[in-house]
Ligand SMILES: O=P(O)(O)OC[C@H]1O[C@H](O[C@H]2O[C@H](CO)[C@@H](O)[C@H](O)[C@H]2O)[C@H](O)[C@@H](O)[C@@H]1O
């Protein structure tokens with residue numbers, strides 16, 4: 246079997262104690278995927294080191310995975326990560342044109358860092374390595390590697406939504422981005438909607454043509470495109486949730502709740518996650534249901550994220566203020582309706598908290614997949630499961646038909662869904678849980694990894710029938 250080389254912006258190198266604190270779906274999923282197959286994991290260490298140019302790598306073996314990471318200097322972090330990745334591509338792909346900032350300096354920094362990463366990676370590659378690049382930070386990487394003569398099969402997986410042509414074409418360098426994607430052998434998206442949007446960008450904007458069965462030709466290169474919904478390590482998560490009650494955070498939460506029902510939300514503090522609308526919906530639910538007062542508590546776990554991006558810093562202030570306002574107006578001396586926590590919790594604690602929560606609120610305004618939705622369901626007690634309230638704009642909604650699907654912009658409807666979830670009879674809850682769990686077990690993170698790599702390694706040449714077999 247060929248060696249797997251994974252490339253991602255964020256590489257959670259295990260600490261000396263063996264643990265990592267990864268509060269992002271990509272890192273969590275890739276950790277699980279690499280654990281089973283082994284290989285090389287290359288990318289940014291997450292550290293910023295002065296003014297030094299990217300020129301050296303720290304290489305460390307841990308189990309069957311070799312980690313090769315580079316520090317970035319302040320200018321690179323500002324332009325490549327904070328600037329172009331998180332102030333241009335992220336809002337653009339989440340349909341937030343009002344929040345995009347297309348700075349020429351940041352764009353140049355983005356392409357410069359990708360070139361530097363390619364220079365560091367190329368000497369580590371062996372001729373038969375399978376290279377799998379992840380996410381919007383690294384779109385130009387394959388084109389840079391090709392310029393250096395790298396001939397390996399290279400795949401790309403886009404973890405966040407892909408926007409329609411009218412949205413993408415607002416980006417000044419959208420043609421270079423599309424050209425960058427066309428340099429891969431396989432480009433994977435989370436859902437069929439993302440694939441449709443990508444095909445629309447390719448064809449309508451005149452960058453290439455469809456050859457059928459997921460094959461495209463662009464800038465003289467034939468490549469495949471498909472949807473590969475990311476999964477979780479379902480069995481491990483089920484086991485963690487079963488042990489959840491032994492976790493001290495979970496015990497403390499149970500004690501403090503007394504007889505209150507728990508509703509839970511878990512998200513990075515990101516404007517795409519719809520946290521403000523969710524708090525408004527919970528507040529509306531409390532106003533509409535007098536019996537909820539003193540009887541239901543909403544716990545929102547929200548690690549801070551990308552605080553150096555001004556829109557995120559503003560949002561931190563807005564959500565804190567909103568939570569204070571709702572608690573002030575609805576709360577009582579012995580009841581705080583919303584518990585708002587800016588901490589990263591370990592996965593054992595999360596699994597236990599999901600299990601004791603009667604409802605899980607996953608209501609992003611737009612989300613590539615949302616692994617929390619899958620984790621919440623996997624953590625439930627099959628005999629007495631809680632109910633998932635899920636945004637139709639999360640990739641997870643394409644699979645999780647047992648959830649109560651909501652439009653998060655419709656605060657009133659989300660409030661009604663919270664009420665329905667909390668009062669749903671056990672038979673209906675079990676039926677919903679049973680309709681989702683088999684899919685979560687079958688399409689877990691190992692299956693996601695296997696499905697993508699099977700297609701990437703299978704079709705060296707344009708072969709429409711093989712494409713059809715692989716992608717259907
Ligand atoms: O690395 P950060 O800037 O701190 O952000 C964390 C990660 O957020 C995004 O996750 C996405 O990938 C998940 C797994 O496929 C998916 O479920 C979720 O919907 C996406 O938002 C981002 O794409 C990652 O690159 C970040 O590492």
Ligand SMILES: O=c1ccn([C@@H]2O[C@H](COP(=O)(O)OP(=O)(O)O)[C@@H](O)[C@H]2O)c(=O)[nH]1
Pocket residue numbers: 267268269270271273511512513546548588589590591592595614615616617618620
């Ligand atoms: O305090 C926290 C909050 C979140 N997560 C994990 O971070 C991931 C978030 O992934 P998701 O796909 O939901 O969203 P993303 O943050 O990647 O956009 C999930 O696996 C969560 O369990 C965590 O470990 N601790």
